[in-house]
Amino acid sequence: MLRKGATGPALDPKKMAEKGLEYLKAVIFGGLPGGMPDWGRQGILSEKDTELMARFLLE
Ligand code: HEM
Numbered sequence: 001m002l003r004k005g006a007t008g009p010a011l012d013p014k015k016m017a018e019k020g021l022e023y024l025k026a027v028i029f030g031g032l033p034g035g036m037p038d039w040g041r042q043g044i045l046s047e048k049d050t051e052l053m054a055r056f057l058l059e
Pocket of ligand 1: 007009011015019024027028033034035036037053
């Protein structure tokens, strides 16, 4: 919630801007092999939710 990381890495805006919107959407929707859950594929977040979350990480 504070984006400092816990199980996963810290998600600071500067680092997120370098990764870009499309990368963030892909990670949030489809997860990562290192333990990031696939919120979209599990049906927890819709495409729209995913987009909003990705944009939030860039603010
Ligand atoms: C709304 C909730 C979450 C969002 C938006 C989110 C977003 C992200 C993003 C964008 C990355 C990639 C960071 C990078 O490439 O620098 C990431 C990685 C990761 N996240 Fe999450 N995350 C969330 C929740 C969680 C939760 C609840 C867990 C653990 C149960 C988790 C575990 C991880 C792990 C382990 C990674 C690194 C995976 C790897 O490098 O293979 N995340 N997360």
